[in-house]
Amino acid sequence: MDETIEVHPLSASPTAAWKEIGQTQKVLKLNVKVPSAAVGFDKVRFVCMSDTHSLIRYMTFGVPDGDVFVHAGDFTRCGQKDEVVQFDAWLGTLPHKHKIVIAGNHELSFDKRFVDKFKAKSGADEGEVPNYGKTQDNIRDAVNTDNVKRLLTNCTYLEDSGVEVYGLKVYGTPWQPEFGNWAFNLPRGSACLEKWDQIPAGVDVLVTHTPPLGHGDLVCSGVRAGCVELLATVQRRVKPKYHVFGHIHEGYGVTSDGKIIYVNASTCDINYFPRNLPVVFDVPLPPGYTKN
Numbered sequence: 001m002d003e004t005i006e007v008h009p010l011s012a013s014p015t016a017a018w019k020e021i022g023q024t025q026k027v028l029k030l031n032v033k034v035p036s037a038a039v040g041f042d043k044v045r046f047v048c049m050s051d052t053h054s055l056i057r058y059m060t061f062g063v064p065d066g067d068v069f070v071h072a073g074d075f076t077r078c079g080q081k082d083e084v085v086q087f088d089a090w091l092g093t094l095p096h097k098h099k100i101v102i103a104g105n106h107e108l109s110f111d112k113r114f115v116d117k118f119k120a121k122s123g124a125d126e127g128e129v130p131n132y133g134k135t136q137d138n139i140r141d142a143v144n145t146d147n148v149k150r151l152l153t154n155c156t157y158l159e160d161s162g163v164e165v166y167g168l169k170v171y172g173t174p175w176q177p178e179f180g181n182w183a184f185n186l187p188r189g190s191a192c193l194e195k196w197d198q199i200p201a202g203v204d205v206l207v208t209h210t211p212p213l214g215h216g217d218l219v220c221s222g223v224r225a226g227c228v229e230l231l232a233t234v235q236r237r238v239k240p241k242y243h244v245f246g247h248i249h250e251g252y253g254v255t256s257d258g259k260i261i262y263v264n265a266s267t268c269d270i271n272y273f274p275r276n277l278p279v280v281f282d283v284p285l286p287p288g289y290t291k292n
């Protein structure tokens with residue numbers, strides 16, 4: 001039977017929650033290395049990036065080839081139309097057969113709730129937010145993009161939804177614990193858990209924008225920003241092979257709890273420079289599936 005996940009008493013304080021939960025958790029750090037050999041016929045190669053923030057032109061490296069390209073959100077500064085069009089055009093140049101994208105908190109125009117709220121207030125009492133790429137003009141331009149998701153023509157866009165590639169189940173969701181009034185923000189605790197409850201058990205590759213607690217979620221100030229209930233959902237109910245995310249740029253890297261592999265694929269570092277290499281992993285093809 002599926003395990004029901006409850007809200008943790010320390011849900012609102014992830015740093016304190018990890019002091020408690022972390023005592024019984026393994027966190028193994030794995031090396032990020034781009035494989036030199038081509039992928040075998042019996043494996044599916046995933047190539048993961050995140051948090052490119054419309055800065056792809058400054059990348060000093062190429063994107064390795066593979067079967068499935070994944071972007072875990074924050075592909076723009078604030079979801080303006082030009083940014084989405086530019087990102088989509090870049091996706092079109094990538095060689096991967098399948099491309100899977102989710103939104104992050106910077107894709108303001110993708111979150112109808114954010115757009116409606118901003119329009120209702122006419123942006124009047126928002127103030128100038130000293131956050132990267134989010135001026136009043138940027139927001140106003142972003143929220144006036146109609147039906148923005150149609151601009152993503154070169155990928156499968158997931159939003160609380162899944163797709164199957166080569167018999168592998170991939171699920172994507174953009175929500176994150178609220179921080180600084182952005183898109184897809186939700187209060188920690190039951191609001192986030194309601195979204196995680198929609199993830200089906202048995203997903204092979206889970207893509208979220210936020211990290212779970214304890215993996216790739218350590219902020220440079222020393223606090224943890226991951227979601228407590230996302231960790232519980234992933235470890236106890238969904239049990240994916242891989243969990244791919246971004247959002248906490250300084251948490252870039254790969255870790256494991258001994259069973260699940262956690263990939264913080266943030267391309268940009270804390271200073272919004274696109275410094276970090278794409279993370280590549282190979283998943284065995286399920287029995288009965290081929291790649292052609």
Ligand code: 5GP
Binds near residue numbers: 105224247248250
């Ligand atoms: P972004 O604005 O691109 O979503 O996040 C950029 C940076 O903001 C992260 O690398 C991290 O330093 C900080 N940040 C984002 N979300 C949180 C959060 O929930 N808590 C804390 N303490 N910092 C965050």
Ligand code: MN
Binds near residue numbers: 247249
């Ligand atoms: Mn980001």
Ligand code: MN
Binds near residue numbers: 074246
């Ligand atoms: Mn983010």
